[in-house]
Amino acid sequence: MIVTDSRNIPMTKHILTIDDEPDIREMLQQGLTMEGYRVSAVGSADEARRIVREDPPQLIISDLQMEDVDGLVLIEELKQVLPEVPVLLLTGVSFDPEVVRENIRKKVSAYLEKTTSLDRIFGEIRRLIGD
Amino acid sequence: MKDNIEKRVAGVFLLVLTILVVVAFAAVRNIRRSIASSDWVNHTHAIIIESDAVLSSLHAGEAALRSYLLTGDKRDQGAYRVAFTEMIEHLEVAKALTRQEAAQQQKVLQLEALLVKRVDFTRSVVKSREQDGLEGARQALAADSDGENFAAIKRAVRNLKDEENALLQQRDKDSYLQAQTTHWTVLSGVALNFLLMAFAAWLLRDDLSARRKAATALEEANAQLERKVKERTAELAQANQLLQKENLERRWSNQALEHQLRYSQLIINSISDLVLVVSKALNVSRINPTVVHQTGMPAHEIIGSPLNRVLRLADDDYAGSAVKPEPIATALKEGREIQDWPATLLNKSGQRAAVRFSVIPLRDQDKVVGGVITVRLCPDPAPHPV
Numbered sequence: 001m002i003v004t005d006s007r008n009i010p011m012t013k014h015i016l017t018i019d020d021e022p023d024i025r026e027m028l029q030q031g032l033t034m035e036g037y038r039v040s041a042v043g044s045a046d047e048a049r050r051i052v053r054e055d056p057p058q059l060i061i062s063d064l065q066m067e068d069v070d071g072l073v074l075i076e077e078l079k080q081v082l083p084e085v086p087v088l089l090l091t092g093v094s095f096d097p098e099v100v101r102e103n104i105r106k107k108v109s110a111y112l113e114k115t116t117s118l119d120r121i122f123g124e125i126r127r128l129i130g131d
Numbered sequence: 132m133k134d135n136i137e138k139r140v141a142g143v144f145l146l147v148l149t150i151l152v153v154v155a156f157a158a159v160r161n162i163r164r165s166i167a168s169s170d171w172v173n174h175t176h177a178i179i180i181e182s183d184a185v186l187s188s189l190h191a192g193e194a195a196l197r198s199y200l201l202t203g204d205k206r207d208q209g210a211y212r213v214a215f216t217e218m219i220e221h222l223e224v225a226k227a228l229t230r231q232e233a234a235q236q237q238k239v240l241q242l243e244a245l246l247v248k249r250v251d252f253t254r255s256v257v258k259s260r261e262q263d264g265l266e267g268a269r270q271a272l273a274a275d276s277d278g279e280n281f282a283a284i285k286r287a288v289r290n291l292k293d294e295e296n297a298l299l300q301q302r303d304k305d306s307y308l309q310a311q312t313t314h315w316t317v318l319s320g321v322a323l324n325f326l327l328m329a330f331a332a333w334l335l336r337d338d339l340s341a342r343r344k345a346a347t348a349l350e351e352a353n354a355q356l357e358r359k360v361k362e363r364t365a366e367l368a369q370a371n372q373l374l375q376k377e378n379l380e381r382r383w384s385n386q387a388l389e390h391q392l393r394y395s396q397l398i399i400n401s402i403s404d405l406v407l408v409v410s411k412a413l414n415v416s417r418i419n420p421t422v423v424h425q426t427g428m429p430a431h432e433i434i435g436s437p438l439n440r441v442l443r444l445a446d447d448d449y450a451g452s453a454v455k456p457e458p459i460a461t462a463l464k465e466g467r468e469i470q471d472w473p474a475t476l477l478n479k480s481g482q483r484a485a486v487r488f489s490v491i492p493l494r495d496q497d498k499v500v501g502g503v504i505t506v507r508l509c510p511d512p513a514p515h516p517v
């Protein structure tokens with residue numbers, strides 16, 4: 001079955017978003033759906049692992065600080081299953097640019113703070129996913 | 132426009148109908164007149180025939196009479212009697228035929244008088260023949276004065292026939308004219324109706340053409356309207372999507388701001404030192420929970436109060452190691468920091484504790500709008516640096 005959005009456009013690209021805040025998940029899902037993507041939005045590490053196994057995404061978006069797991073640890077675990085899938089770290093924590101450059105950039109494809117506008121976030125997603 | 136065309140077409144058809152009725156009426160009337168004329172012609176011919184028959188019977192009777200007078204043969208007598216009887220019958224028919232025509236009737240009556248006179252003469256001749264024989268008959272015939280009466284009868288018959296022939300000509304002429312009138316009336320009516328029908332067809336064709344144009348224009352207008360509706364719908368859908376995106380962007384921005392504030396507040400609240408935010412007039416505008424904990428005062432008693440309510444400098448009442456309050460105001464005015472200065476912290480019950488404090492100017496862009504004072508408890512107050 002071909003999944004379509006409200007405009008009847010096939011959504012071939014699948015994105016997994018991981019965040020323990022429901023509002024963030026809901027807004028990301030709504031925005032990405034409007035952009036034409038198929039979105040799986042989960043709030044826990046277990047759900048993220050299940051999605052990665054059963055319905056591998058073309059992009060993973062993850063928070064850094066979550067209730068049940070550290071974002072970077074979860075990302076490393078998921079990348080062992082899907083090493084080629086790009087990962088966008090979307091966090092409310094502001095890091096020093098040097099820390100980003102030396103530590104975070106080595107583990108994820110891109111890093112953005114949650115204060116970044118959705119328009120720019122979606123632009124980065126399009127770049128990462130190849131649209 | 133439509134009503135006008137319909138009225139005109141209806142008017143034309145009404146006119147066509149009227150002309151048809153008039154033509155039919157005129158044709159029927161003329162046919163009746165023709166029939167009447169024909170009857171009159173037949174009637175006239177009948178009178179002429181009867182007149183001729185009267186004269187013919189008279190001739191036959193005279194011939195048979197003269198044979199009888201010469202021979203005395205009874206067969207000749209029967210023959211002239213039959214001939215005269217037929218003559219009388221033809222005369223009676225002629226009288227009957229001219230009963231409706233006074234002038235002709237008069238002529239027939241004159242003829243009748245002449246015939247009666249002739250019959251009387253014939254009787255007298257026959258009587259002479261029977262009484263005086265052939266000589267008597269010859270004398271009686273000689274008294275006929277050369278057949279004057281007979282000539283008068285022939286003139287009367289000729290006059291009657293001439294009169295009837297004249298009437299016949301007149302009636303033929305009338306009949307011809309009526310036939311012509313009927314012919315032209317019908318022909319004109321039919322031609323006029325054809326013209327009117329052609330006019331009606333022209334009107335209808337014009338109307339149909341106008342209707343076709345109107346229908347085409349309506350279809351085009353509908354198509355254009357449909358296109359506009361689709362365009363407008365697409366624009367609205369696009370505007371709606373844009374609005375949704377803007378709304379989502381706004382929600383995202385708000386949540387990010389709230390998240391940052393919450394995060395910053397959490398960090399501040401987690402600091403074990405006392406943190407006080409003051410205005411340039413040294414009134415407390417914000418504190419962290421440690422201030423409440425260390426002073427024992429609720430936040431609302433501290434916020435809005437002068438800084439010296441909780442933090443006293445040397446000149447206030449803590450002689451020896453304290454500083455004057457002016458240095459903080461001066462430092463904020465000059466945008467300078469103060470690091471690790473001694474002071475005294477007052478709690479709710481008036482107890483004092485030695486502390487060391489730092490002041491960092493609070494800047495809004497390039498302008499100093501207040502300061503952040505961090506206070507750390509220390510057991511041994513150090514002397515004020517000179």
